[in-house]
Amino acid sequence: xxxxxxxxxxxxxxxxxxxxxxxxxxxxxxxxxxxxxxxxxxxxxxxxxxxxxxxxxxxxxxxxxxxxxxxxxxxxxxxxxxxxxxxxxxxxxxxxxxxxxxxxxxxxxxxxxxxxxxxxxxxxxxxxxxxxxxxxxxxxxxxxxxxxxxxxxxxxxxxxxxxxxxxxxxxxxxxxxxxxxxxxxxxxxxxxxxxxxxxxxxxxxxxxxxxxxxxxxxxxxxxxxxxxxxxxxxxxxxxxxxxxxxxxxxxxxxxxxxxxxxxxxxxxxxxxxxxxxxxxxxxxxxxxxxxxxx
Amino acid sequence: xxxxxxxxxxxxxxxxxxxxxxxxxxxxxxxxxxxxxxxxxxxxxxxxxxxxxxxxxxxxxxxxxxxxxxxxxxxxxxxxxxxxxxxxxxxxxxxxxxxxxxxxxxxxxxxxxxxxxxxxxxxxxxxxxxxxxxxxxxxxxxxxxxxxxxxxxxxxxxxxxxxxxxxxxxxxxxxxxxxxxxxxxxxxxxxxxxxxxxxxxxxxxxxxxxxxxxxxxxxxxxxxxxxxxxxxxxxxxxxxxxxxxxx
Amino acid sequence: xxxxxxxxxxxxxxxxxxxxxxxxxxxxxxxxxxxxxxxxxxxxxxxxxxxxxxxxxxxxxxxxxxxxxxxxxxxxxxxxxxxxxxxxxxxxxxxxxxxxxxxxxxxxxxxxxxxxxxxxxxxxxxxxxxxxxxxxxxxxxxxxxxxxxxxxxxxxxxxxxxxxxxxxxxxxxxxxxxxxxxxxxxxxxxxxxxxxxxxxxxxxxxxxxxxxxxxxxxxxxxxxxxxxxxxxxxxxxxxxxxxxxxxxxxxxxxxxxxxxxxxxxxxxxxxxxxxxxxxxxxxxxxxxxxxxxxxxxxxxxxxx
Numbered sequence: 001x002x003x004x005x006x007x008x009x010x011x012x013x014x015x016x017x018x019x020x021x022x023x024x025x026x027x028x029x030x031x032x033x034x035x036x037x038x039x040x041x042x043x044x045x046x047x048x049x050x051x052x053x054x055x056x057x058x059x060x061x062x063x064x065x066x067x068x069x070x071x072x073x074x075x076x077x078x079x080x081x082x083x084x085x086x087x088x089x090x091x092x093x094x095x096x097x098x099x100x101x102x103x104x105x106x107x108x109x110x111x112x113x114x115x116x117x118x119x120x121x122x123x124x125x126x127x128x129x130x131x132x133x134x135x136x137x138x139x140x141x142x143x144x145x146x147x148x149x150x151x152x153x154x155x156x157x158x159x160x161x162x163x164x165x166x167x168x169x170x171x172x173x174x175x176x177x178x179x180x181x182x183x184x185x186x187x188x189x190x191x192x193x194x195x196x197x198x199x200x201x202x203x204x205x206x207x208x209x210x211x212x213x214x215x216x217x218x219x220x221x222x223x224x225x226x227x228x229x230x231x232x233x234x235x236x237x238x239x240x241x242x243x244x245x246x247x248x249x250x251x252x253x254x255x256x257x258x259x260x261x262x263x264x265x266x267x268x269x270x271x272x273x274x275x276x277x278x279x280x281x282x283x284x285x286x287x288x289x290x291x292x293x294x
Numbered sequence: 295x296x297x298x299x300x301x302x303x304x305x306x307x308x309x310x311x312x313x314x315x316x317x318x319x320x321x322x323x324x325x326x327x328x329x330x331x332x333x334x335x336x337x338x339x340x341x342x343x344x345x346x347x348x349x350x351x352x353x354x355x356x357x358x359x360x361x362x363x364x365x366x367x368x369x370x371x372x373x374x375x376x377x378x379x380x381x382x383x384x385x386x387x388x389x390x391x392x393x394x395x396x397x398x399x400x401x402x403x404x405x406x407x408x409x410x411x412x413x414x415x416x417x418x419x420x421x422x423x424x425x426x427x428x429x430x431x432x433x434x435x436x437x438x439x440x441x442x443x444x445x446x447x448x449x450x451x452x453x454x455x456x457x458x459x460x461x462x463x464x465x466x467x468x469x470x471x472x473x474x475x476x477x478x479x480x481x482x483x484x485x486x487x488x489x490x491x492x493x494x495x496x497x498x499x500x501x502x503x504x505x506x507x508x509x510x511x512x513x514x515x516x517x518x519x520x521x522x523x524x525x526x527x528x529x530x531x532x533x534x535x536x537x538x539x540x541x
Numbered sequence: 542x543x544x545x546x547x548x549x550x551x552x553x554x555x556x557x558x559x560x561x562x563x564x565x566x567x568x569x570x571x572x573x574x575x576x577x578x579x580x581x582x583x584x585x586x587x588x589x590x591x592x593x594x595x596x597x598x599x600x601x602x603x604x605x606x607x608x609x610x611x612x613x614x615x616x617x618x619x620x621x622x623x624x625x626x627x628x629x630x631x632x633x634x635x636x637x638x639x640x641x642x643x644x645x646x647x648x649x650x651x652x653x654x655x656x657x658x659x660x661x662x663x664x665x666x667x668x669x670x671x672x673x674x675x676x677x678x679x680x681x682x683x684x685x686x687x688x689x690x691x692x693x694x695x696x697x698x699x700x701x702x703x704x705x706x707x708x709x710x711x712x713x714x715x716x717x718x719x720x721x722x723x724x725x726x727x728x729x730x731x732x733x734x735x736x737x738x739x740x741x742x743x744x745x746x747x748x749x750x751x752x753x754x755x756x757x758x759x760x761x762x763x764x765x766x767x768x769x770x771x772x773x774x775x776x777x778x779x780x781x782x783x784x785x786x787x788x789x790x791x792x793x794x795x796x797x798x799x800x801x802x803x804x805x806x807x808x809x810x811x812x813x814x815x816x817x818x819x820x821x822x823x824x825x826x827x828x829x830x831x832x833x834x835x836x837x838x839x840x841x842x843x844x845x
Contacts, residue, residue, distance in 0.1 A: 039625060086811050091818055097571070098818035101771045104764060105810025112803040224760055228632065235629040266661075270640035273633040280630040281618040342719055364718035373720070380716040382709045384824040392702055393709040394720035436828055456720050 608740015
């Protein structure tokens with residue numbers, strides 16, 4: 001096998017593994033959209049803030065990674081609920097631009113709280129698998145990326161079980177398909193919405209922790225790129241589709257790593273965005289989208 | 295005037311409309327009736343280009359308008375209203391009509407006048423249309439603030455402002471009270487006197503039977519009867535289709 | 542005084558940017574491409590004066606035209622996508638433009654200085670105002686000449702049938718097309734107009750800033766462009782201005798709070814949207830004001 005082929009496959013592998021974090025963020029955006037038909041721009045920053053809270057606990061207690069992880073997830077779930085209260089609950093139901101703006105304000109706010117607390121400096125994040133490397137034939141699997149992928153997979157599995165095997169999941173699906181009929185059947189819209197925000201917030205917390213430990217540090221500078229990547233993933237997958245977001249996230253990861261390899265850092269994002277633009281124009285509903293645009 | 299030939303539409307596996315033939319004659323009021331889901335609104339949407347037919351042709355005034363986009367269908371002279379009212383809620387009553395007016399002939403001469411200025415003549419025309427639909431006193435209200443009956447009337451007025459020759463009215467009496475329906479009956483007859491051709495889709499049988507010269511009946515996407523109102527009422531298949539429903 | 546002239550000039554750019562997003566929002570679409578048009582106008586006009594030695598007025602107009610051309614070009618493919626899909630597609634456009642300027646190297650030497658876009662180092666030496674000895678009052682006046690012209694044009698458009706048609710498309714596309722509105726024409730016109738105004742804003746900004754760096758023209762700028770009309774309301778051209786004032790007063794007026802200002806910034810946006818979800822100056826407010834101002838029935842319909 002030529003070196004080129006080996007490198008290409010190596011990038012594919014890295015991109016695939018790293019893409020699982022995009023998938024998680026995309027799932028968060030897509031689930032909220034599926035239930036409410038509205039966008040929560042503050043979602044990615046929720047995950048990041050969760051990770052920071054975990055980090056705070058780590059600095060206070062020097063506890064094990066699992067504690068950091070749990071703290072991050074719990075905090076992100078709570079922030080998710082706050083966002084639902086502040087930006088969605090009392091907004092007019094048929095005007096999606098109001099919560100869009102409100103969540104943009106929330107994004108600024110959370111971002112600023114983090115910048116304020118950390119003085120805008122990046123902070124080292126514990127990386128439990130940072131040193132681990134695994135050989136697979138001529139290829140290397142980075143431990144942190146492998147860890148990221150496995151945890152993401154577990155979260156996706158848990159989400160699947162939640163959406164398809166529980167009463168809450170049933171209610172969620174009912175609300176996302178027929179909000180009025182669901183209400184007539186006695187499903188409390190407010191409670192479902194709140195639950196979805198808490199759950200997606202927790203998913204964001206997992207994503208934030210994973211990205212923190214894969215990158216090795218956390219920085220407020222991450223919030224905008226992560227928001228954009230998450231949105232891209234959700235839209236690419238066809239808004240409202242969880243499997244779509246998973247496929248799109250992995251795909252985005254692969255495209256980014258390959259573009260980085262072939263075109264260098266200066267052109268990586270350009271290639272990604274060109275592909276995205278072309279894709280949206282030729283397939284306006286996304287990968288798995290039945291509903292075209294809103 | 296309007297000739298529909300073997301028109302069909304499939305949504306996935308559902309055959310919403312199957313091989314429907316329908317002729318609308320100049321200056322008549324044709325009633326199009328049928329149980330819920332029999333494909334009446336689908337036919338309106340197919341004729342006005344909301345979506346293209348799977349099969350069949352639509353001819354209007356000797357021209358083929360099959361698959362034309364809505365704005366070109368209107369420019370050809372076919373106007374419509376919607377079963378679920380679709381007004382421009384953030385615009386005033388008068389603005390709703392202004393949008394529709396002059397939209398028939400895009401481009402060409404007088405572009406600036408049509409787009410940027412209001413001339414006396416078009417203003418008078420809009421007022422006359424509002425007067426006709428009994429909305430003149432509400433002309434500066436926001437459309438979304440109108441009562442339900444007024445909203446229905448505004449939709450008709452807006453379509454009239456575009457001055458189509460053929461009107462496809464999708465359940466204009468739905469949700470109206472007896473007095474409002476009586477008023478609508480007068481409007482329809484007055485429009486006919488003015489030379490308009492009307493296809494009236496309606497569940498309110500009394501209205502259809504008293505204003506329509508001919509009635510076509512749809513069931514499960516197919517035309518099952520056509521003729522004079524009285525004859526159609528006595529048709530065995532029509533009775534069957536409506537079995538269990540009123541009339 | 543200098544400070545206030547500079548502030549007025551900055552307000553001018555923001556208002557133009559807000560207006561460029563406003564005209565697209567009228568058709569019911571959120572476009573994140575305005576930052577891209579702004580960047581294209583800025584780099585083009587900057588190159589025109591600094592590299593090609595053009596006078597300022599043709600240079601600024603060229604920037605506006607380039608913005609309009611790209612608005613037109615983006616308008617067509619963007620027709621196929623709506624809502625959030627359009628948000629992402631136009632965001633991709635803005636990022637592509639940014640990446641192009643991140644990699645674009647086109648410099649000349651003037652004496653001991655390097656002038657022109659130098660990839661990641663940015664575009665230095667757009668010194669037309671300085672070379673011609675313009676005062677900050679003159680710069681502010683020149684900027685506001687364009688701002689007032691655009692405001693007047695948009696105000697007239699809002700009262701014309703063209704403006705009402707754009708709003709009708711924003712209210713209900715299907716209803717608009719079924720009363721004869723060509724959706725393609727309406728949406729592409731709005732995008733072209735938006736591109737023109739954003740390009741103009743960028744062109745003016747380039748000469749005020751004298752130095753351009755692609756980082757300025759990203760998601761954040763695009764978000765602010767749509768935030769001005771959304772916070773300020775889309776009931777009239779005064780909406781985007783109210784939005785600019787809201788943000789600018791927050792940014793510059795809360796300076797005494799120091800670092801805490803930025804915290805309050807986000808909170809105030811959230812609060813504002815809860816209080817006035819359709820923006821400060823929404824359609825209803827405009828109608829109520831119009832009813833107050835024009836009680837005479839004869840004039841009641843004359844304008845709108």
